[in-house]
Amino acid sequence: MSTQTRIKSVLKPVNELVVLNAETTGSILMRQNAFFGDLVESTVQQVKTLSQAQSLRDAVDAQRAYMKEVGSKVSAVTRDNIETLREGTKSAGTVVKGALRRGRDEVSEVVDSAQEQASEAVNTARAEFAERVAPEQPAPTSF
Numbered sequence: 001m002s003t004q005t006r007i008k009s010v011l012k013p014v015n016e017l018v019v020l021n022a023e024t025t026g027s028i029l030m031r032q033n034a035f036f037g038d039l040v041e042s043t044v045q046q047v048k049t050l051s052q053a054q055s056l057r058d059a060v061d062a063q064r065a066y067m068k069e070v071g072s073k074v075s076a077v078t079r080d081n082i083e084t085l086r087e088g089t090k091s092a093g094t095v096v097k098g099a100l101r102r103g104r105d106e107v108s109e110v111v112d113s114a115q116e117q118a119s120e121a122v123n124t125a126r127a128e129f130a131e132r133v134a135p136e137q138p139a140p141t142s143f
Contacts, residue, residue, distance in 0.1 A: 009106075013099035017092055024088035028081050035077045042070065 046066045053059035 009102070013095050016095045020088060020091050020095065024084055027084050031077055031080055031084075035073065038073065039070065042066070042073075 046062070049062045049066075050059050053062060
């Protein structure tokens, strides 16, 4: 495997994690932005409602309903963001596990190759040693 291919292989999980992080962060930021816009609109509407309240009881009831609505929206956004983070974490785990598995396989291949090369070198050295210690002598032709 060429050095360039090996570098690409090593960096692939890093690139996948960067993309995954950007997607997860983008999703959460978009949701938060929409929530903030909705909260501003709700607050403006609540101010109008409170300014038109006929009695203190109407104002308190309107405020109670508003707080309940905001609490519900906060819970929903929080739940959705946590789910997005959970999915991102799960995907990141899959990327890391895959990278570790590929790395283990590559190391195994390199070790196997080195072992074969070492075996060949040992066999060659044995043959050369045997040749030098007891060189082959021609068989006697007659007695």
